[in-house]
Amino acid sequence: MFRRNLTALLFLGTFLFVFSTANAQDSGKATSSQITLAAMPKGAEMLLQEKIPTEFNQVFDDLLKEGEVKLSGGGREVLAWIGNYKNQTESAKLTxxxxxxxxxxxxxxxxxxxxxxxEFFNLYRESPQKRAVIGFFVQADEVVICALMEVFQANSSKQIPVKNQPISTKTDASAKVVMVDKDTQSVNVMGNEMPPMPQFPALQPKAGKVRGYVKDWSGKPLAGAEIGVRSSYFASSYSGGQDKTDANGYYEITLPKGSAEIYNAGYQIAWGNDVAAISLHPADGKLDSFVTANGAVENFVFLSYGVTSNENLQKNPHLPSTFYGGAINLSWYSAEDDDGNAPPFAVKEGTALEVTLTPEGKMLDGSAGQIIVIRKTLGISGAFRIHNIPLGRYRIKVTANGKPLKIKDNKGSGQSFGMKPVETIGTGSILFIPDQAKASMVTPQFGAWNWIDLRIETL
Structure with a gap:
């Protein structure tokens, strides 16, 4: 079934692997597989995603082309045990x-x-959801390698090569699986994906005015959205105006002479037992200052997830203000795997962390939502941030090497935001925390959600 040249490729890749590991910091300790969450024998080294030899990736690509069913590949990982394996009994015992x-x-x-x-092999699992993995062992004198790749039917995943984006995602009717590498400390779970933009009525600029429409993601006009504009004629003197959209989502603001900018674009929604103010997104994706004498047209959209702007993403990919979706900050007491003095609640380097977000009821956009699973092998850092989660209420489950963790909301309050209960084992209910309650206080093109700050501990 497999092409003859695969063996030669793999042994070339193995040589490069040993050379790379011996001469650079290209790998890290691993106590478990990031993809399967299975525990790994002592001494495992995981090669960083970007350092996987080209030969290994070529073999994976060739394997995807074999067979009758067209497959796509998801996350990939390479684990290795370096030592003296000239005795085949030792390598066979390890595999x-x-x-x-x-x-x-x-x-x-x-x-x-x-x-x-x-040796090529396949892995299957039926629960908690159906998954499939293809892999291979390479046994040489100095190393035993186990390489894995998650697979699924074609057209159900996409690679997103953007800073602080997932290594890979799998999207189907049951779950969106996001793989995050060891050295990435924050992730945008939606990647480059943006909701579709609605159509707007054609408008021409009016001298001395800024005007436009505000709609939600589905094209429904939003009444009561607040738009604020300020203009300057002299360097230190500002004046401006503010308006609320009518039943058609239309606003129009008259401005004095000068250069103007939109400083406020917000919409208030019911959120839990309280309210939240949402930042609005410019429909054309940009906000520019303009000369009031010429007038301007600026339409806005209410989005439940997405990147606010490419500029914000490049500058602050680690902040919730860069995204329209919700945010979670996980923190823990971190310890090296061989630290015998670590407290019992420490989460050790090499741990396979899995965070599962399951929608509770309808999402803010009215959809049923989708389960999101984030998998990450932990480094020595004691924090990890999850951004751009489509807005709604979720049940969060956090495990380490497949075992539940203690979860505590560090900022738990009497409001309906954050996690309930404030302290739990394994799972709790979360509702994202708004930055503002008043629509007049929200700037445009700016994520309006604070982190839910959760502390995790080993039981």
Whole structure:
């Protein structure tokens, strides 16, 4: 089934792997597989995503082309045990232990083929959701390698090569799976995806005025949205105006002579048992100052997720203000894997962290929403931030190496925002925290949500 040149490619990649690991900080300790969450035998090194040898990636690409069903690839990882494996008994013992660990993590193991020290295999799991992984072992004198790639039917995933974006995502009717590498400390779960923009009536600029429409993502006009504009004629002197949209979502503001800018564009919504003010997105994706004598047209959209602007993304990819979706900050006491003095609640380096967000009821956009699963192997950093989560209420579940963690809302209050209960084991209900309640206080093109600040601990 597999092409003959795969073996040669893999052994070339193995040589490059050993050379790379010996000469650069291209790998890190791993106690478990990031993709399968199965525990790994002691001594595992995980090669950083960007350092996976080209030969390995070529083999993965070739494997996707084999068989009758067209497949797409998701997250990839390469784990290695470096040592003296000239004795095949030792390497066979190690691979058997890895196979046993897959089985203990509720995976079905199926051997596909074996030739010249390379063994290809498949992994399947039915619950908590159907998943499939293809992989291979490479056994050489100095190293044993286990390489894995999640697979699924074509056209259900996309690669997003943007800073602080997921390594890969899988989207289907059941869940969106986001893989995050060890050294990435914040992630935008929606990547480059933006909601579709509605159509607006054609308007021509009016001298001395700024005007336009405000709609939601579906094209529904929004009444009561607030737009504020200020203009300056002298360097230190400002004047301006403010308006609320009518039943058609229309606003029009008359301005004095000068150069003007829109400083406020917000809309108030019911949120939990309280209210939240949402920042509005310019329909054309940009906000420019203008000369009031010429007038201007600026339409706005209310979005439940998305990037506010490419400029904000490049400057502040780690801040919630860069995204229209909600945000979570996870923190923990971090310790090295071999730290015998670490407190019992510490979360150790190499831990396979999994965060599952399951919608509770309808999302803000009226949809049923989608389960989002974030998987990350932890480094030594004690924090990880999740951004741009489509707005709505979710049930959050956090596990480490498949085991539930203690979760505490560091800023728990009497309001309906944040996590309930404030302290829980394994799972709780979350509602994102608005930055403002008044629409008149919100700037345009600016994420209006604060982090839900959660502390996690090992039980």
């Amino acid at each position: 058997r232990q890895i196979q046993t660990n897959f089985l203990n993590a509720n995976w079905q193991y199926e051997s596909a083929s074996s030739k010249d020290g390379v």
